[in-house]
Amino acid sequence: MTCVHLLLTLVFAVSLGTPVEIQGPRGVPLTKKQFYVENKPFTCLDGSRTIPFDRVNDDYCDCKDGSDEPGTAACPNGSFHCTNAGYRTMFIPSSRINDGICDCCDTTDEYNSGAKCENTCKELGRKEREVLQKMTEITKEGFLLKQHLIEEAKKGHQEKQIKVTDMQENKKQLDEKVEVLRTVKETAEQPEKEAKERHLKAWEEQKAAIRLEKDKAKMAEAFLELDDNADGFVSVSELQSHAELDADADGTLTETEAQGLMGGAEQVDMSTFESVWPNIKDKYHSESQPEEPAPVETPPDEVKEPVVDNDSEPYPEDDISEEEDEDDEDEDDYHEDDDKAPPTIKTPEKSHEDEDAMPPYDADTQALIDAAQKARDDFEEAEKALREMDDQIRNIEKELSFDFGPDAEFTYLYSQCYELTTGEYIYRLCPFNRVSQKPKYGGSETNLGTWGSWSGPENNKYLLMKYEHGTGCWQGPNRSTTVKLTCGKETVVTSTSEPSRCEYLMEFTTPAVCQEPANTDLSPHDHVEL
């Protein structure tokens, strides 16, 4: 709540000396007594008119400014001065004169109402002095603490700035290191890549040769099988015995079809069969192994070295980081080479298919791969270190950028949390971060707002903190909290309330708002704010 200038909250000094008996009209403060001269015409203080003196305090309002009735309730805008000897002097609105309610501790406001008022000024004065003394002590001590806090903060600030500077220097070096290592990595990866490709190519050539040989053997075998009469020729009719070669899938291989397969010839010899074989080999069923399904040939270019499974990455923690901050994904180069695990170990299960498994890298290639892997690891490590460094710098810079008050006296609150337990809830204030509320007996935490801004009055915005955009209220606004700071030796949350639904108010004491105690002898002075 903002402080409003109020009639009743005017601050008056405590009168310390013996009370001065004010003569003259009732309700006039000493400073204005001069305007009320017995038996001389009275001029309203606004100068609006002059009246006989017997009309001063005659319970009828003659002056527009109410100045002719300082001691009665006649004027709607008048004010009454109580001396309150022993306590602080005070102005009350005229409407509180003789209303049956004791407002002035010296009872002077109730002189004709029948209200039984007791003079409580001495007691009030004593209490107030006690409170004031205590407050002064607190303020004094708090102010000392504050100086300490300011120093600490300055020190901390400097340290942090130095640290940031250092870190930025380090970061520069790290940057360079990363770049160097990137070059190293790329340099090592080029020969690695070439060696791997060479290896692969060699293996593929080898595989092709093997396949060709196999095919030839199969062809020869087929020729022998087809050549039923063993005349060294495969004829159309011999071919027709293999119905599976039927091209139009009508179940029979006609003569014409068979002749077609044979390239129009009636019969072919072993060498000419080489040109027929490609036409039939896909469908051809060996007579010796009629049950065996046609071997499923893997297209050669799909056969690769064993591939590292993407699902079982070597850096499972990366998954987490990836999910948590997707923005960093661009910086993550972990996925750029999935095939970093070399096929050095042949798994025994796969050994029966010897010809399909790539043979291990030769020693030279392996050496290149190992070297490249190391360069990658080094690079990644350096890059990670750089990122961490960045984070640290960012955090410190963020902290340095907070408005911790004119003298950074609120710095110490940063990254701290303070709790207050009430009947039902535990309230938690983490300054410059967030406010939350948690049921005492289980239940989830509710965000009452995250740090917004200082929002005190213009002359001192550091008296209020505003936390906004907390958990939304049903059919209402998002929760928000105003934290009111008052001077205290301790840093504590002293109370919480919810004046409007979902708008919380928290009172918080801290030495950081303690002002330098006024070091003056308080002399009585009057001040009307109207």
Next chain:
Amino acid sequence: SSHNSLEMGLLSVVCVSLFFSSTFAVDRGNFKTCDQSAFCKRQRALKPGQSPYRALLETLELSDSRLTLQLINDNNKVHLLLELYRLQGNMTRVKINELKPLKPRFEVPDVLIAEPPTEPLSVLSKDDNGVVLSLGVKNQRLIVSARPFRLDIMQGPEVLLSLNSRGLLAFEHLRLHKDTQAQPDGAEVKESVDGDQQQDEGEKGEDGESDKEEVGLWEETFKSHTDTKPNGPTSISLDFSLPGVEHVYGIPEHADDLKLKTTDGGDPYRLYNLDVFQYELYNPMALYGSIPVMLAHNTQRTMGIFWLNAAETWVDISSNTTGKTVFGKMLDFVQGSSENPQTDVRWISESGIIDVFIMLGPKPSDVFSQYASLTGTQSFPPLASLGYHQCRWNYNDQEDVKSVDQGFDQHDIPYDFIWLDIEHADGKRYFTWDPHKFPQPKEMLQGLMDKKRKMVAIVDPHIRVDSGYKIHNEITSKDFYVKNKDGRNYEGWCWPGNSGYPDFTKPEMRAWWASMFAYDQYEGSMENLFTWNDMNEPSVFNGPEVTMHKDALHGKWEHRDIHNIYGLYVQMATAEGQTRRSGGVERPFVLTRAFFAGSQRYGAVWTGDNAAEWDHLKISIPMCLSLGLVGVSFCGADVGGFFKNPSTELLVRWYQTGAYQPFFRAHAHLDTTRREPWLFGPENTALIREVIRQRYALLPYWYQLLYQAHKTGMPVMRPLWVDYPKDTATFTIDDEFLIGRDLLVHPVTEEGSRGVTAYLPGAGEVWYDVHTFQKHNGAQNLYIPVTLSSIPVFQRGGSIIPRKDRVRRSSTCMENDPYTLYVALSPKKFAEGELYIDDGHSFNYDTKKEFIHRSLTFANNALTSNNLCPNCNFLTSSWIEKVLILGASKPSKVLLKMDGKETPVDFEFDTSMSVLTLRKPGMNAGADWTLLLQ
């Protein structure tokens, strides 16, 4: 306070999402239209025509004051008994019941303050066609026509009012279940193709009735709720024709214009007390309260129809001049072909009997006193309750109450009452206090008392079913709960969750409830704690239309029969409790949301859960005006609007309007931001302070008007036509109003308004701006430029208004303050007014005649105070500090004549505004005196 978030939360989480997407308005689907209310649909299907009812003149019996006569429905041969009474004060009562019902039909008790005194009826003539009775005054006759049956009330050659002239009398007689009958037994259904069969309808129940027609006779389902209707169809209907009438008013509560609209083509006005969440404006839907009283007015006469029935009721209005332009009407007039304008009204109720009071006026004030003689007048509230009330759902705890209280003092704003809504009680167990938030209620109340201020705490009629709750246990052990149709205690959901509903129709229950307000029963209560009855429609969150099932039982009667009077009983018992706790010495103050005819006797009414919207500010005027016309003067709307947050401008304007309405309370929903008057910057605080001060300065006038309302039934806040009954320009005005006879208020209810046009009535009269004393002529539309500080208020030339210009922090603090008399002279240099003074809070004004009542008259250049109650006895220390005479000329000398002595009085004269100010004449407010201007 109605709050759907909790309600919905209780019922279904699914609703939440639906709710978010819906716009801010009533969910109309929760409430019935006429078509969805079986009896209304059935009755409304009957069209005007030849009535099947015939008066059996041979059965006529006439005692001194009562005439009885049987009616027969020629369609079904069911006999009805007609009773006619001539009542004292120019009223006629017409009762129609079944001659021999299967079992008794409900007749509403506790509304009439006594059996209305009668006057002799005499038969002027009688023949086969009918009977002519004399109504005593001024050639007034009541004509009973036999075939078809109809009644006409005539004065000389003029028909004032006719009953059953359109043949819409329809009386569904009690029957056994098998004896079903599709149509109400009344008028012929013109549209019916088998019209001939209607003739012997009585015997044809069993055959040939289509299933469609039987729907809703013995059972009716609305949404998921089934009404079992063990008594079958029981509805009644009667039509009234008002020749020469174009303006009808009343039948609150509806969020609609003051002048009732015709209902052709739409739904009838509905009277069925309902907790309507976020009600919509300008429609005939039912709201929280029902007063079945309609006023008819023209330049010649004002009349009233009081339909005493507490069941669900619908009112149809039609007019033969609807839609005619002024030009069209003029043309009719010029051509002489004009048919007499006429308004026709039809009342339909679900059960009970026909019991109608026809109030014949002829002046507006006559109708008010006639109605008051039947149902009583506005209770005379404690003076403090006319001050400003600060309410919010909720002031959270004692600390909160204290700081709000201090806020008023810090900002020098007066207030009298601070209010606590449902959160103050321990788990919504009324009569208790939350032990954490309000651990020391007496300490809190004492703190308020020390400042001469008061508190209101809510006590709702739904009782938490909880064996650890004393109130619940006692009601259970005394068997005071309403029962459901199976005879077990009726239970429904409300704020506390599962709740029972005490049967307030039982006198023993009410007596017990009243005893709960004793200081030793209601722990933490003190004499400055008063009560607010909310949710007394009753609100049942999971009931049909958010209220109680109609087949629930109150003893032998169904809830159907008594529904609209439940809320009245709650307030009645509560007010009784408050009176009793002081041994009958202190006046109670109880605010209610639900009400019925007679509720005015028990306290104040507010217009329920409105919203922070300009239209809601506007509608507060016709809503309270309508209530005032039918007895409830102590009316107000939540200042600022209950739902939503008002803009600062709206809030300020609402204070400016509310300060000039009888019940002046700011209130706000739990979900709104705080809005105590000082939270909107110093300028707005000053504006609100100023208008609350204006209210307090005028408290003597308000108090005197409430006394007048209490004594005579005259509404406090009135439409202009009440005092200017012959000025047709006033008949539809509902954006300005009169307070009493002497203050005219035209609140600013438009956003960003730069001016308003006020109609100042009264040809040859003058009105004085109360702020500037500028004089304006009557019978003109006056444009008044406004700023945010303007509140256009005018004092009638010819009136004297006493004010207390020394505004203090509460009304009680102002008790002994002097008065200033504002004498506003008429063009004939005349003025009159009254001054009423008593202790402000006790019944001693009544029981011991401890009050001062004086007439103040300015005539022949002399202002005189005369005693209106010479045998009264009250001493005041208040005196007259100042007299302002507006429209005066400058005297050479002013003398005060008192106790046989003459003393000169100082004066000042302001020539620019012709205001004469008499300085400090100083006489006691209770004394006889004369001030002479020479």
